[in-house]
Amino acid sequence: MNNHRAAWRHALIITVIFSACLAALFMTRSVPYENSQPYRSEGHHFMGGDTLDFKERLTISEPSAVISMLERLGDKERHTAVGASLVEASRWRIKIKVEDIQASSEEQLFDVSRHSELLFSRQYFRLGSILNLAVIPTHGDALCYYILELDRLRCMND
Template sequence: MNIDRTAWLHGATIASILLVCLVILSITLPRPYINSHPYRSEANHYMGHDIMVAKEGLTISEPSAVISLLERMGDNERHAAVGISLVDTSRWRMKVKVEDIQVSTHEELFDVRHNSELLFSRQYFRLGSILTLDVIPTDTDALCYYLLELDRLRCMNP
């Protein structure tokens, strides 16, 4: 009976040390982004004979962030800035809430009826919307995340 008690105490001690190490490791892991550092991406959307160039930027300055977007189609441009607040952040997930939206013009650059995919993305950027960003680890300084509500993968370089 004394041997069983000793074995149980050794097992409990090893388990508690392992648990403490895991907690310390999860606390010391860095955030997946650099605070107050701008991330950028560029995309081309082909719409029939036209090409819309979109440049997107993300700057996270806890407890808020700004998503900026420049859309260019031909000679027309549209700028948008979306102010978001960080509701919950962890190493692998960020929940954000849309707090403010400013656009240079309310005229669309393309016919939204024929490009429902882009229309859906815009509809989610409404005041009060909660978006979930699942962070994907990378070996570089790039920030890659999956937008759950939009079913979109985004990678941005610093």
């Protein structure tokens, strides 16, 4: 009788530890985004006297991702859609591979010779390239990340 009671006690302890581990694992394996949820953002590039307005949208629908951008400078406008496949997703890292790029125009909206750094940061989307989005911890629901290859910081909300 004593032995059976002890066995039940041990079984209970094992079950509790196992369940706790399972719950912890489930939490660590969570990704920082909601699947198929479009994340939006907008902002400005200040370039001397000019201001380039942009809107961005990121949607990750496993196993693919789409980054859409709309840029406007004065009366000129350009939009770009980047299709990517999801290579890896963890709590702090989203790794994507660029599979497709569609731009409304190949022309730059700004004077490249005057704003070369901006050009370099914006032209990096190349077919086949791998982009690492390092996720930054935030206090709210916003998705903030730093694209290591582009040195680009972005915060987006759903």
